[in-house]
Amino acid sequence: MTKDMDITPPLPVAEEFRTEMNAGRPLSATQAHQVLLYCALDAACVPVDPPDVQAIVALAQLDYPTVQAVIDWITTARTPRW
Structure with a gap:
């Protein structure tokens, strides 16, 4: 894995x-x-x-690509498949 893949993008803050x-x-x-x-x-x-909070804390310690994969799964799971 390259260093570029480990960089978490900045979060927009209102x-x-x-x-x-x-x-x-x-x-x-x-x-x-x-x-x-x-x-x-x-x-x-x-x-x-x-x-769930304990799981979120544990997941958050992983690298960004792994966290993004979990987020993609959550997003896909909420998408209706009709």
């Missing part, structure tokens, strides 16, 4: 949240992965229970 999130300091890759995973689950209307 202007009104920048101060609240201390946007002057970048998120770590793990933090960004957690945000991406929570957003994907929220978009798919998947409720997050306490055991």
Whole structure:
């Protein structure tokens, strides 16, 4: 795997949240992965229970391509196949 594949893209942050999130300091890759995973689950209307939080934390520690594959699975699973 090349280093380019490990780079987590920057997350867009709405202007009104920048101060609240201390946007002057970048998120770590793990933090960004957690945000991406929570957003994907929220978009798919998947409720997050306490055991799910532990899984999200563990998944977020993986490299970006792996996290993106999980997000793609979540997105595909919520897509109707009629």
